[in-house]
Amino acid sequence: MCSYIVEKAKLMGSAKGPNGWMRIDTANVYYDHPFHAPLDHALGIDFINEAEGGRERVAVELSAESARRLVDKILAALASGEIEHGRAAHVASVAAE
Amino acid sequence: MTYEGMLAETVAFRGHDGDVGEAYYARPLGAGPWPGVVLIHHMPGWDWWIKEATRTLAYHGFATISPHLYFREGPGSPDDVGARVRAAGGVADAQVIGDVAGAMEYLRAQPYANGKVGVIGFCSGGRHTYLVACSLVGVDAAVDCWGGNVIVDDPKLLNAKRPVAPIDLTEKLRCPLLGLFGNDDENPNRDQVNRTEAVLKKLGKTFEFHRYDGAGHAFFNAARPAYRPEQALDGWNKVFAFFQKHLATAAAARAA
Numbered sequence: 469m470c471s472y473i474v475e476k477a478k479l480m481g482s483a484k485g486p487n488g489w490m491r492i493d494t495a496n497v498y499y500d501h502p503f504h505a506p507l508d509h510a511l512g513i514d515f516i517n518e519a520e521g522g523r524e525r526v527a528v529e530l531s532a533e534s535a536r537r538l539v540d541k542i543l544a545a546l547a548s549g550e551i552e553h554g555r556a557a558h559v560a561s562v563a564a565e
Numbered sequence: 566m567t568y569e570g571m572l573a574e575t576v577a578f579r580g581h582d583g584d585v586g587e588a589y590y591a592r593p594l595g596a597g598p599w600p601g602v603v604l605i606h607h608m609p610g611w612d613w614w615i616k617e618a619t620r621t622l623a624y625h626g627f628a629t630i631s632p633h634l635y636f637r638e639g640p641g642s643p644d645d646v647g648a649r650v651r652a653a654g655g656v657a658d659a660q661v662i663g664d665v666a667g668a669m670e671y672l673r674a675q676p677y678a679n680g681k682v683g684v685i686g687f688c689s690g691g692r693h694t695y696l697v698a699c700s701l702v703g704v705d706a707a708v709d710c711w712g713g714n715v716i717v718d719d720p721k722l723l724n725a726k727r728p729v730a731p732i733d734l735t736e737k738l739r740c741p742l743l744g745l746f747g748n749d750d751e752n753p754n755r756d757q758v759n760r761t762e763a764v765l766k767k768l769g770k771t772f773e774f775h776r777y778d779g780a781g782h783a784f785f786n787a788a789r790p791a792y793r794p795e796q797a798l799d800g801w802n803k804v805f806a807f808f809q810k811h812l813a814t815a816a817a818a819r820a821a
Binding site for chain 1: 607608609610612641643644645647648649651652654655688781782783788789790791
């Protein structure tokens with residue numbers, strides 16, 4: 469179906485598009501007909517800078533299954549990374565003493 | 566040898582509130598006279614398949630214009646412009662009706678036009694078609710291809726941009742209506758299609774609905790897994806026959 473349902477996630481970071489890097493503050497997330505992916509429905513994410521008008525975007529269109537896998541991998545990368553960097557930060561602080 | 570030719574190009578048209586926008590326009594070459602069709606694009610926007618469908622109608626003898634309903638959010642590629650429109654909650658029904666009226670005027674102003682104009686739309690464009698057919702004078706035939714939300718079961722879906730459920734305007738339907746639907750579609754689902762049909766019958770409107778087994782939403786779209794070649798071919802043939810019946814004048818029928 470064609471819907472206009474968009475979940476907005478406020479965030480802080482940067483994204484790289486055709487014009488290079490840009491600061492982003494919002495991800496528009498939706499599940500609807502894609503423009504490019506050969507799927508009936510896709511999970512779309514548009515990373516934009518809403519504060520600057522949101523006219524530029526970095527976009528992805530993912531199958532539902534791959535979007536769920538990505539969510540798992542994001543959480544896994546955050547968990548392992550935070551453990552590693554937490555340990556590294558601890559080692560660095562001990563060395564500094 | 567019979568000469569066959571087509572011209573397909575981007576043109577400027579005057580839409581709602583006199584705003585000038587872009588449209589994709591395909592027409593058979595030759596003197597005509599040609600019937601006209603306004604093709605209303607689906608939610609993802611003005612994409613390859615919409616332009617392909619515009620050319621398909623031209624190939625079958627209809628001067629066909631597809632206004633870019635998101636042009637006000639440009640400039641930009643149609644997909645980026647479509648993303649801006651989605652983030653803003655879509656386009657307002659009144660604006661779409663005004664843009665389609667402008668596209669109809671564009672068709673009737675051409676020297677080779679036969680004066681008849683039909684409207685066809687896909688997905689959200691199917692809903693727009695139903696709305697336009699109930700709102701504008703001068704639509705000679707309308708084709709709703711799987712338009713969702715013609716019946717609005719959840720009142721929360723009505724808002725300032727889409728204030729009225731199209732089904733509630735059915736009394737004002739002024740032209741013959743063709744509806745094509747996949748029985749596996751979820752929006753509109755079978756029950757909604759049946760209820761729409763019941764309202765059309767009750768109000769004595771001229772219409773024909775065709776439902777396809779083994780097909781869901783957007784089964785004409787060769788760019789998607791939903792494509793069903795057999796059902797799509799039959800559906801297209803019904804579209805051509807319907808427009809031929811209601812739009813062609815005797816001279817246009819000979820020319821096609």
